[in-house]
Amino acid sequence: MSFFRLLPFLCPALVLALAACDEEATKVLFLPETETPAATPAVSPEPTRAQPAAFGQFDNTNNFRAFGQAAAAAIEEADLQFFLDNVAFEDVECGFGGFPGSPPSCEGQSTGTVMAGILLGVLQSEGSHLDPAGYGEFLREFLTSFEVGATDAYGDAKPRLYAYGIFRPEFQSPDAVETIQAIATRIVPGPPPRFPPPGRSVLVFHIAFNGERWIIARLSIGGGYLDPITVAAFLNPAGQDAVHLFHFWTPWEGVAP
Secondary structure (H helix, E strand, O other), X not given: OOHHHHHHHHHHHHHHHXXXXXXXXXXXHOOXXXXXXXXXXXXXXXXXXXXXXXXXXXXXXXXXXXXXHHHHHHHHOOOHHHHHHOEOOEEEEOOOOOOOEOOHHHOOOOOOOEEEEEEEEEOOOOOEEEOHHHHHHHHHHHXXXXXXXXXXXXXXXXXXXXXXXXXXXXXXXXXXXXXXXXXXXXXXXXXXXXXXXXXXXXXXXXXXXXXXXXXXXXXXXXXXXXXXXXXXXXXXXOOOOOOOOEEEEEEOOOOOO
8 A cells, every 4th residue: 555545544643633632722711710910922933943864875877966956946946937848748538537637628528539648646635637738837836826934844935946855666656767756845825725735835746767858757746734744754754753755865955954
């Protein structure tokens, strides 16, 4: 059973913990009234920074780091064109239903019609295919929308390349010569409901080497206030509470340990 299938079975523990917190809050509401001195406004402490630790080996045979540097700069500069120029869409047949879903361009097409798409996997779910227009809009939103001024254990809210790694074989796609998981992150603005949900979010670019060049082969997204497990698994995989997906992982250059 894959990590993404295991996650739904881990989440009830979070529900139970929240339920316990709600019960304690209810008890406080029914305490006898007493006079209390005026409280001094609390100052929110700075979030404790995560301490991401690299592990595993990576020989950079096909010079992924050069591509990674270009991708990191494109995220920093909100350069959508880089992601349009370095993607490989696959042929997706319309009309078969189920998951992952067909791209929106399949609407109104006959069964078996082939359209271009890229898989957007939603962690803890099946995801769907984006057509080229949807891919561009999805990444435009990622690059330009974030909670200005917010910070947390993983840094500020602005989109950036945070780390890269290599999945363990059971989680890796067998289709490419080599596939690297490049892990970007931001803090999604609120309020809910929206997708992705508000909070620290993870966007994984599955970047494959096709024998000649690196290309973006698919995407995965997760995190937000509903899914802290995914955040830890991708942004601090050596941490005590992380689910271990990688046999190699390291923070990207400039990400402070």
